[in-house]
Amino acid sequence: MTATVVTVPPETPVPEVARLLQEHRISGVPVVDDSGKVVGIVSEGDLIGHAGAIGEQRRSWWLRLITGEDALARDYAKTHARTARDVMTARVVTVPETASLADIARQMERHGIKRVPVVRDGRLAGIVSRSNLLQALAATDVSKDASVDxxxxxxxxxxxxxxxxxxxxxxxxxxxxxxxxxxxxxxxxxxxxxxxxxxxxxxxxxxxxxxxxxxxxxxxxx
Missing domain, CATH: 3.30.1340.30 (Histidine-containing Protein; Chain: A;)
Structure with missing residues:
Protein backbone atom coordinates (compact mmCIF):
# COMPACT_ATOMS: atom_id res chain seq x y z
CA MET A 1 0.00 0.00 0.00
CA THR A 2 0.90 3.66 -0.23
CA ALA A 3 1.25 4.81 3.38
CA THR A 4 1.36 8.55 2.66
CA VAL A 5 -2.15 9.30 1.45
CA VAL A 6 -3.57 12.55 0.16
CA THR A 7 -6.81 13.09 2.09
CA VAL A 8 -9.37 15.85 2.53
CA PRO A 9 -11.78 16.73 5.36
CA PRO A 10 -15.52 16.72 4.58
CA GLU A 11 -15.74 20.51 4.36
CA THR A 12 -13.12 20.82 1.58
CA PRO A 13 -14.49 22.82 -1.39
CA VAL A 14 -15.05 20.83 -4.57
CA PRO A 15 -12.64 22.95 -6.67
CA GLU A 16 -9.91 22.27 -4.08
CA VAL A 17 -10.54 18.52 -4.34
CA ALA A 18 -10.26 18.72 -8.13
CA ARG A 19 -7.00 20.68 -7.81
CA LEU A 20 -5.51 18.04 -5.50
CA LEU A 21 -6.39 15.23 -7.90
CA GLN A 22 -4.72 17.07 -10.75
CA GLU A 23 -1.70 18.21 -8.73
CA HIS A 24 -0.90 14.76 -7.33
CA ARG A 25 -1.98 12.91 -10.48
CA ILE A 26 -4.35 10.64 -8.61
CA SER A 27 -7.85 9.51 -9.52
CA GLY A 28 -9.42 9.58 -6.08
CA VAL A 29 -8.99 10.95 -2.59
CA PRO A 30 -10.35 9.60 0.74
CA VAL A 31 -12.45 11.90 2.88
CA VAL A 32 -11.57 11.56 6.58
CA ASP A 33 -12.99 13.11 9.73
CA ASP A 34 -11.05 14.61 12.63
CA SER A 35 -10.40 11.17 14.16
CA GLY A 36 -8.90 9.80 10.93
CA LYS A 37 -11.91 7.63 10.10
CA VAL A 38 -12.74 7.24 6.41
CA VAL A 39 -16.21 8.69 5.83
CA GLY A 40 -16.19 8.74 2.04
CA ILE A 41 -14.13 8.97 -1.11
CA VAL A 42 -14.16 11.44 -4.01
CA SER A 43 -13.14 10.04 -7.39
CA GLU A 44 -12.81 11.54 -10.83
CA GLY A 45 -16.16 9.97 -11.64
CA ASP A 46 -17.81 11.91 -8.81
CA LEU A 47 -16.48 15.18 -10.22
CA ILE A 48 -17.01 14.58 -13.94
CA GLY A 49 -20.78 14.94 -13.63
CA HIS A 50 -20.55 18.09 -11.50
CA ALA A 51 -22.44 21.12 -12.82
CA GLY A 52 -19.33 23.21 -12.30
CA ALA A 53 -17.47 21.07 -14.82
CA ILE A 54 -20.10 20.28 -17.46
CA GLY A 55 -22.65 23.02 -16.88
CA GLU A 56 -26.31 22.68 -15.99
CA GLN A 57 -27.85 19.48 -17.32
CA ARG A 58 -31.57 18.92 -17.70
CA ARG A 59 -33.08 15.44 -17.71
CA SER A 60 -35.56 14.65 -20.46
CA TRP A 61 -39.21 14.75 -19.39
CA TRP A 62 -39.70 11.00 -19.79
CA LEU A 63 -36.60 10.26 -17.69
CA ARG A 64 -37.92 12.53 -14.97
CA LEU A 65 -41.18 10.58 -15.00
CA ILE A 66 -39.54 7.20 -14.36
CA THR A 67 -36.99 8.52 -11.86
CA GLY A 68 -38.17 8.90 -8.28
CA GLU A 69 -38.08 12.26 -6.55
CA ASP A 70 -35.56 11.00 -3.98
CA ALA A 71 -33.17 9.98 -6.76
CA LEU A 72 -33.60 13.33 -8.50
CA ALA A 73 -32.89 15.19 -5.25
CA ARG A 74 -29.82 13.02 -4.56
CA ASP A 75 -28.54 13.59 -8.09
CA TYR A 76 -29.05 17.37 -7.78
CA ALA A 77 -27.21 17.53 -4.44
CA LYS A 78 -24.26 15.60 -5.87
CA THR A 79 -23.96 17.54 -9.13
CA HIS A 80 -24.29 20.92 -7.41
CA ALA A 81 -22.30 20.14 -4.25
CA ARG A 82 -19.96 22.78 -2.87
CA THR A 83 -17.96 20.51 -0.53
CA ALA A 84 -16.48 17.02 -0.47
CA ARG A 85 -19.16 15.92 2.02
CA ASP A 86 -21.92 16.27 -0.56
CA VAL A 87 -20.10 15.08 -3.69
CA MET A 88 -18.31 12.06 -2.17
CA THR A 89 -19.33 8.42 -2.37
CA ALA A 90 -20.21 7.60 1.23
CA ARG A 91 -20.25 3.80 0.96
CA VAL A 92 -16.54 3.13 0.92
CA VAL A 93 -15.02 -0.30 0.40
CA THR A 94 -12.08 -0.70 2.80
CA VAL A 95 -9.70 -3.52 3.73
CA PRO A 96 -7.63 -4.25 6.86
CA GLU A 97 -3.83 -4.30 6.80
CA THR A 98 -3.92 -8.09 6.88
CA ALA A 99 -5.82 -8.40 3.59
CA SER A 100 -4.04 -10.43 0.92
CA LEU A 101 -3.36 -9.13 -2.58
CA ALA A 102 -5.90 -11.61 -3.90
CA ASP A 103 -8.57 -10.31 -1.50
CA ILE A 104 -7.91 -6.71 -2.52
CA ALA A 105 -7.97 -7.57 -6.22
CA ARG A 106 -11.31 -9.36 -5.78
CA GLN A 107 -12.78 -6.35 -3.97
CA MET A 108 -11.69 -4.03 -6.78
CA GLU A 109 -13.17 -6.31 -9.42
CA ARG A 110 -16.41 -6.94 -7.52
CA HIS A 111 -17.11 -3.26 -6.88
CA GLY A 112 -15.57 -1.84 -10.08
CA ILE A 113 -13.20 0.48 -8.21
CA LYS A 114 -9.62 1.61 -8.79
CA ARG A 115 -8.43 2.04 -5.20
CA VAL A 116 -9.13 0.65 -1.73
CA PRO A 117 -8.37 2.47 1.54
CA VAL A 118 -6.53 0.37 4.13
CA VAL A 119 -7.71 0.82 7.71
CA ARG A 120 -6.15 0.09 11.08
CA ASP A 121 -8.44 0.21 14.13
CA GLY A 122 -11.03 1.98 12.01
CA ARG A 123 -8.62 4.72 10.90
CA LEU A 124 -6.92 5.27 7.56
CA ALA A 125 -3.50 3.61 7.37
CA GLY A 126 -2.86 3.72 3.63
CA ILE A 127 -4.36 3.07 0.24
CA VAL A 128 -3.92 0.37 -2.40
CA SER A 129 -4.43 1.29 -6.03
CA ARG A 130 -4.35 -0.78 -9.19
CA SER A 131 -0.81 0.42 -9.84
CA ASN A 132 0.22 -0.83 -6.37
CA LEU A 133 -1.14 -4.26 -7.26
CA LEU A 134 0.79 -4.29 -10.53
CA GLN A 135 4.00 -3.32 -8.71
CA ALA A 136 3.48 -6.12 -6.19
CA LEU A 137 2.80 -8.61 -8.96
CA ALA A 138 5.94 -7.58 -10.83
CA ALA A 139 8.02 -8.05 -7.67
CA THR A 140 6.56 -11.46 -6.82
CA ASP A 141 9.08 -14.30 -6.63
CA VAL A 142 7.71 -16.87 -9.07
CA SER A 143 10.58 -19.35 -8.66
CA LYS A 144 9.49 -22.95 -8.13
CA ASP A 145 10.35 -25.16 -5.20
CA ALA A 146 12.31 -28.02 -6.79
CA SER A 147 12.06 -30.16 -3.66
CA VAL A 148 8.37 -30.87 -4.18
CA ASP A 149 7.95 -34.48 -5.34
Whole structure:
Protein backbone atom coordinates (compact mmCIF):
# COMPACT_ATOMS: atom_id res chain seq x y z
CA MET A 1 0.00 0.00 0.00
CA THR A 2 0.90 3.66 -0.23
CA ALA A 3 1.25 4.81 3.38
CA THR A 4 1.36 8.55 2.66
CA VAL A 5 -2.15 9.30 1.45
CA VAL A 6 -3.57 12.55 0.16
CA THR A 7 -6.81 13.09 2.09
CA VAL A 8 -9.37 15.85 2.53
CA PRO A 9 -11.78 16.73 5.36
CA PRO A 10 -15.52 16.72 4.58
CA GLU A 11 -15.74 20.51 4.36
CA THR A 12 -13.12 20.82 1.58
CA PRO A 13 -14.49 22.82 -1.39
CA VAL A 14 -15.05 20.83 -4.57
CA PRO A 15 -12.64 22.95 -6.67
CA GLU A 16 -9.91 22.27 -4.08
CA VAL A 17 -10.54 18.52 -4.34
CA ALA A 18 -10.26 18.72 -8.13
CA ARG A 19 -7.00 20.68 -7.81
CA LEU A 20 -5.51 18.04 -5.50
CA LEU A 21 -6.39 15.23 -7.90
CA GLN A 22 -4.72 17.07 -10.75
CA GLU A 23 -1.70 18.21 -8.73
CA HIS A 24 -0.90 14.76 -7.33
CA ARG A 25 -1.98 12.91 -10.48
CA ILE A 26 -4.35 10.64 -8.61
CA SER A 27 -7.85 9.51 -9.52
CA GLY A 28 -9.42 9.58 -6.08
CA VAL A 29 -8.99 10.95 -2.59
CA PRO A 30 -10.35 9.60 0.74
CA VAL A 31 -12.45 11.90 2.88
CA VAL A 32 -11.57 11.56 6.58
CA ASP A 33 -12.99 13.11 9.73
CA ASP A 34 -11.05 14.61 12.63
CA SER A 35 -10.40 11.17 14.16
CA GLY A 36 -8.90 9.80 10.93
CA LYS A 37 -11.91 7.63 10.10
CA VAL A 38 -12.74 7.24 6.41
CA VAL A 39 -16.21 8.69 5.83
CA GLY A 40 -16.19 8.74 2.04
CA ILE A 41 -14.13 8.97 -1.11
CA VAL A 42 -14.16 11.44 -4.01
CA SER A 43 -13.14 10.04 -7.39
CA GLU A 44 -12.81 11.54 -10.83
CA GLY A 45 -16.16 9.97 -11.64
CA ASP A 46 -17.81 11.91 -8.81
CA LEU A 47 -16.48 15.18 -10.22
CA ILE A 48 -17.01 14.58 -13.94
CA GLY A 49 -20.78 14.94 -13.63
CA HIS A 50 -20.55 18.09 -11.50
CA ALA A 51 -22.44 21.12 -12.82
CA GLY A 52 -19.33 23.21 -12.30
CA ALA A 53 -17.47 21.07 -14.82
CA ILE A 54 -20.10 20.28 -17.46
CA GLY A 55 -22.65 23.02 -16.88
CA GLU A 56 -26.31 22.68 -15.99
CA GLN A 57 -27.85 19.48 -17.32
CA ARG A 58 -31.57 18.92 -17.70
CA ARG A 59 -33.08 15.44 -17.71
CA SER A 60 -35.56 14.65 -20.46
CA TRP A 61 -39.21 14.75 -19.39
CA TRP A 62 -39.70 11.00 -19.79
CA LEU A 63 -36.60 10.26 -17.69
CA ARG A 64 -37.92 12.53 -14.97
CA LEU A 65 -41.18 10.58 -15.00
CA ILE A 66 -39.54 7.20 -14.36
CA THR A 67 -36.99 8.52 -11.86
CA GLY A 68 -38.17 8.90 -8.28
CA GLU A 69 -38.08 12.26 -6.55
CA ASP A 70 -35.56 11.00 -3.98
CA ALA A 71 -33.17 9.98 -6.76
CA LEU A 72 -33.60 13.33 -8.50
CA ALA A 73 -32.89 15.19 -5.25
CA ARG A 74 -29.82 13.02 -4.56
CA ASP A 75 -28.54 13.59 -8.09
CA TYR A 76 -29.05 17.37 -7.78
CA ALA A 77 -27.21 17.53 -4.44
CA LYS A 78 -24.26 15.60 -5.87
CA THR A 79 -23.96 17.54 -9.13
CA HIS A 80 -24.29 20.92 -7.41
CA ALA A 81 -22.30 20.14 -4.25
CA ARG A 82 -19.96 22.78 -2.87
CA THR A 83 -17.96 20.51 -0.53
CA ALA A 84 -16.48 17.02 -0.47
CA ARG A 85 -19.16 15.92 2.02
CA ASP A 86 -21.92 16.27 -0.56
CA VAL A 87 -20.10 15.08 -3.69
CA MET A 88 -18.31 12.06 -2.17
CA THR A 89 -19.33 8.42 -2.37
CA ALA A 90 -20.21 7.60 1.23
CA ARG A 91 -20.25 3.80 0.96
CA VAL A 92 -16.54 3.13 0.92
CA VAL A 93 -15.02 -0.30 0.40
CA THR A 94 -12.08 -0.70 2.80
CA VAL A 95 -9.70 -3.52 3.73
CA PRO A 96 -7.63 -4.25 6.86
CA GLU A 97 -3.83 -4.30 6.80
CA THR A 98 -3.92 -8.09 6.88
CA ALA A 99 -5.82 -8.40 3.59
CA SER A 100 -4.04 -10.43 0.92
CA LEU A 101 -3.36 -9.13 -2.58
CA ALA A 102 -5.90 -11.61 -3.90
CA ASP A 103 -8.57 -10.31 -1.50
CA ILE A 104 -7.91 -6.71 -2.52
CA ALA A 105 -7.97 -7.57 -6.22
CA ARG A 106 -11.31 -9.36 -5.78
CA GLN A 107 -12.78 -6.35 -3.97
CA MET A 108 -11.69 -4.03 -6.78
CA GLU A 109 -13.17 -6.31 -9.42
CA ARG A 110 -16.41 -6.94 -7.52
CA HIS A 111 -17.11 -3.26 -6.88
CA GLY A 112 -15.57 -1.84 -10.08
CA ILE A 113 -13.20 0.48 -8.21
CA LYS A 114 -9.62 1.61 -8.79
CA ARG A 115 -8.43 2.04 -5.20
CA VAL A 116 -9.13 0.65 -1.73
CA PRO A 117 -8.37 2.47 1.54
CA VAL A 118 -6.53 0.37 4.13
CA VAL A 119 -7.71 0.82 7.71
CA ARG A 120 -6.15 0.09 11.08
CA ASP A 121 -8.44 0.21 14.13
CA GLY A 122 -11.03 1.98 12.01
CA ARG A 123 -8.62 4.72 10.90
CA LEU A 124 -6.92 5.27 7.56
CA ALA A 125 -3.50 3.61 7.37
CA GLY A 126 -2.86 3.72 3.63
CA ILE A 127 -4.36 3.07 0.24
CA VAL A 128 -3.92 0.37 -2.40
CA SER A 129 -4.43 1.29 -6.03
CA ARG A 130 -4.35 -0.78 -9.19
CA SER A 131 -0.81 0.42 -9.84
CA ASN A 132 0.22 -0.83 -6.37
CA LEU A 133 -1.14 -4.26 -7.26
CA LEU A 134 0.79 -4.29 -10.53
CA GLN A 135 4.00 -3.32 -8.71
CA ALA A 136 3.48 -6.12 -6.19
CA LEU A 137 2.80 -8.61 -8.96
CA ALA A 138 5.94 -7.58 -10.83
CA ALA A 139 8.02 -8.05 -7.67
CA THR A 140 6.56 -11.46 -6.82
CA ASP A 141 9.08 -14.30 -6.63
CA VAL A 142 7.71 -16.87 -9.07
CA SER A 143 10.58 -19.35 -8.66
CA LYS A 144 9.49 -22.95 -8.13
CA ASP A 145 10.35 -25.16 -5.20
CA ALA A 146 12.31 -28.02 -6.79
CA SER A 147 12.06 -30.16 -3.66
CA VAL A 148 8.37 -30.87 -4.18
CA ASP A 149 7.95 -34.48 -5.34
CA UNK A 150 5.89 -35.62 -8.31
CA UNK A 151 3.07 -37.09 -6.23
CA UNK A 152 2.60 -33.83 -4.33
CA UNK A 153 2.57 -31.86 -7.58
CA UNK A 154 -0.12 -34.11 -9.03
CA UNK A 155 -2.21 -33.97 -5.86
CA UNK A 156 -2.06 -30.16 -5.72
CA UNK A 157 -2.88 -29.74 -9.39
CA UNK A 158 -5.73 -32.25 -9.25
CA UNK A 159 -7.21 -30.53 -6.19
CA UNK A 160 -7.02 -27.16 -7.91
CA UNK A 161 -8.68 -28.42 -11.09
CA UNK A 162 -11.43 -30.31 -9.26
CA UNK A 163 -12.51 -26.98 -7.77
CA UNK A 164 -12.91 -25.45 -11.25
CA UNK A 165 -16.24 -26.01 -13.04
CA UNK A 166 -14.60 -25.72 -16.47
CA UNK A 167 -11.96 -28.42 -15.93
CA UNK A 168 -14.12 -31.55 -16.56
CA UNK A 169 -11.68 -33.90 -14.86
CA UNK A 170 -13.54 -37.03 -16.01
CA UNK A 171 -11.96 -36.51 -19.43
CA UNK A 172 -8.44 -35.70 -18.18
CA UNK A 173 -5.39 -37.60 -17.00
CA UNK A 174 -2.35 -36.04 -15.34
CA UNK A 175 1.06 -37.66 -15.20
CA UNK A 176 4.02 -36.01 -13.43
CA UNK A 177 7.60 -37.17 -14.00
CA UNK A 178 10.61 -35.33 -12.57
CA UNK A 179 8.60 -32.16 -12.21
CA UNK A 180 7.26 -32.30 -15.78
CA UNK A 181 3.46 -32.29 -15.97
CA UNK A 182 1.97 -34.28 -18.85
CA UNK A 183 -1.63 -33.37 -19.62
CA UNK A 184 -3.71 -36.01 -21.42
CA UNK A 185 -7.37 -36.12 -22.39
CA UNK A 186 -9.93 -33.97 -24.15
CA UNK A 187 -10.65 -30.24 -24.04
CA UNK A 188 -13.61 -28.31 -25.39
CA UNK A 189 -11.50 -25.51 -26.82
CA UNK A 190 -8.34 -23.43 -26.61
CA UNK A 191 -9.51 -21.46 -23.58
CA UNK A 192 -9.79 -24.63 -21.51
CA UNK A 193 -6.42 -25.81 -22.81
CA UNK A 194 -4.75 -22.54 -21.81
CA UNK A 195 -6.41 -22.54 -18.36
CA UNK A 196 -5.15 -26.09 -17.72
CA UNK A 197 -1.61 -25.11 -18.68
CA UNK A 198 -1.70 -22.01 -16.46
CA UNK A 199 -3.01 -24.04 -13.50
CA UNK A 200 -0.18 -26.55 -13.92
CA UNK A 201 2.50 -23.87 -14.27
CA UNK A 202 1.37 -22.27 -10.99
CA UNK A 203 1.95 -25.40 -8.91
CA UNK A 204 5.24 -25.16 -6.95
CA UNK A 205 7.83 -27.64 -8.20
CA UNK A 206 6.62 -27.77 -11.80
CA UNK A 207 9.52 -27.61 -14.26
CA UNK A 208 7.59 -27.80 -17.51
CA UNK A 209 4.16 -28.61 -18.89
CA UNK A 210 3.72 -31.03 -21.79
CA UNK A 211 0.38 -30.58 -23.53
CA UNK A 212 -0.98 -33.83 -24.98
CA UNK A 213 -4.57 -32.66 -24.91
CA UNK A 214 -6.89 -33.14 -27.88
CA UNK A 215 -9.90 -31.05 -28.80
CA UNK A 216 -13.05 -33.12 -28.52
CA UNK A 217 -14.31 -31.87 -31.89
CA UNK A 218 -11.36 -33.62 -33.56
CA UNK A 219 -12.97 -37.02 -32.92
CA UNK A 220 -16.39 -38.10 -34.22
CA UNK A 221 -18.94 -39.28 -31.68
CA UNK A 222 -18.99 -43.05 -31.13
Missing amino acids: DRTIRERLTAELKAQPWAHMMTKNIVVENGVVHLFGFVRGEEERRALRVAAENVPGVVRVEDQLVRREAYPAA
